[in-house]
Amino acid sequence: MLSRIPLATRVRSAPARRSIWNATKSAVFPAFSQATPRTASSATLTKPKPPVFAELPKPVPFTFVEDTPIVSVDEKKVAIGWDTQTWSRFHHVWLRDHCRCPKCFHPVTKQRLLNTFEIPLDITPIHVESKPEGMLVSWPSTTGHQSLYPWTWLQENSYDPPLRQQAAYDNKVLWGSKIQKAPPTVTYEQVMQDDELGLFRWLSNVDKFGFSFVTGVPTTLEDTEKLSERIGFIRETQYGKFWDFTSDLSRGDTAYTTMALGAHTDNTYFTDPCGLQLFHLLEHSGGSGGATLLVDGFYVASILKELHPEAYDILSRVPVSGHAGGEATNFYRPAAPSGYPVLNHDRTSDELYQVRWNNDDRSAMKRIDPALVEDWYNAIRLWHKGITSPDAEYWVQLTPGTAVVINNHRVLHGRSAFDGKRRMCGAYIGIDEYQSKLSVLTEKFCINENQERSVWSPLL
Ligand SMILES: C[N+](C)(C)CCCC[C@H](N)C(=O)O
Ligand SMILES: O=C(O)CCC(=O)C(=O)O
Helix, strand or coil: CHHHCCCEEECCCHHHHHHHHHHHHHHHCHHHCCCCCCCHHHCCCECCCCCECCCCCCCCCCCCCCCCCEEEECCCEEEEECCCCCEEEEEHHHHHHCCCCCCCECCCCCCECCCHHHCCCCCCCCEEEEECCEEEEECCCCCCCEEEECHHHHHHCCECCECCCCCCCCCCEEECHHHHHCCCEEEHHHHHCCCCHHHHHHHHHHHHHCEEEEECCCCCHHHHHHHHHCCCCEECECCECCEEECCCCCCCCHHHCCCCEEEECCCCCCCCCCCEEEEEEEEEECCCECCEEEEEHHHHHHHHHHHCHHHHHHHHHCCECECEEEECCEEECCCCCCCECCEEECCCCCCEEEECCCCCCECCCCCCCHHHHHHHHHHHHHHHHHHCCCCCCEEECCCCCCEEEEECCCEEEEECCECCEEEEEEEEECHHHHHHHHHHHHHHHHHCCCCCCCCCCCCC
């Protein structure tokens, strides 16, 4: 029974997650069997519920040291003993390059002033001292250069070993169709408040769940545009800046028809697909359908990784290109001639950070390795079964006054076919603008409590 799965499975370490899925693998994932794709009519349509606050992100506490740590120096590195089991090692050249005294690091612009390339690769400290406020390093120099590194900063930036792999405020929660019971929601009034706490709750929802509703939005283009701009400036594209669209094929895209659109992410034809996508249904009269579909791509990917690791690997390796070619005056395709994989991972942490999937906009696979063609088609078939499974699909009927913002790098969206007059407005926001606003609000409410950004900020 699906009900045995917690509403939203907090992403913890893989073993913990695996134990949840192993226990219910057969019961939970008919998705990868012969599930028949559903339309909104076979789904239980719901309307967004009253506000559900995701608790604000709590910083992962540093392992504060009882007394000042032990430091020891060899010819290449400084070793710091946090406790008898935990040590970090920092190369001398790395430490010198990361000095943040006002001569080496601009205190206002937070930019490096030091000339990295004048640091001798074999530089070695004259003296290293463990002090209550941090590690004090004295360097060979005519001016007696000293660097003081705070202990929390050294823990944050420890790379050998990484001590804080997971970003201190990364609290992603993967979800399936059961999210419908308590979808992340804030109110327009909260979001528009001057103190920005409501805005932080909204973006914390998006950071955690990949989407969030906003209820009580005035049903006007102007107010919806203002709501979008609370996050950051709107990204203008070939579809315009703030869009107001309907099924008139005014643009060369099936979004401007009454057709159903399967779960997809937008802009797979851009090198940098938009980060957030806001939708606000202004009107739907004289017809039915047009329900909105949301699917957590990270959730489906983690199940695929569990059940079909070989398919997950193919989707993570084989690049796919896309195009927007429906208008004579423009033609879009990504900078990488082969495109980008469906599943994209951070190069060092291997964390999945972006899903790119729109089978309608996919271009001819003319650069695919012939040896991978059959495996790739098998892999996308498994992916399709996952994103169209009853376990993953969350269908919701938007109504005027409730907007939804979606992280287009994680959550796929779609809609059921419709008839009648349907008018949707919304906007794209770049992923960097979204993450910048979230970082600033995290600093304000979780790190600095409205203080000025320190040169030792964990964000730098
Ligand atoms: C959102 N708006 C209606 C303006 C444009 C929709 C573009 C849809 C396009 N096929 C894509 O997947 O990016
Ligand atoms: O019309 C809708 O509800 C969504 C359209 C869509 O998927 C898009 O614009 O990308």
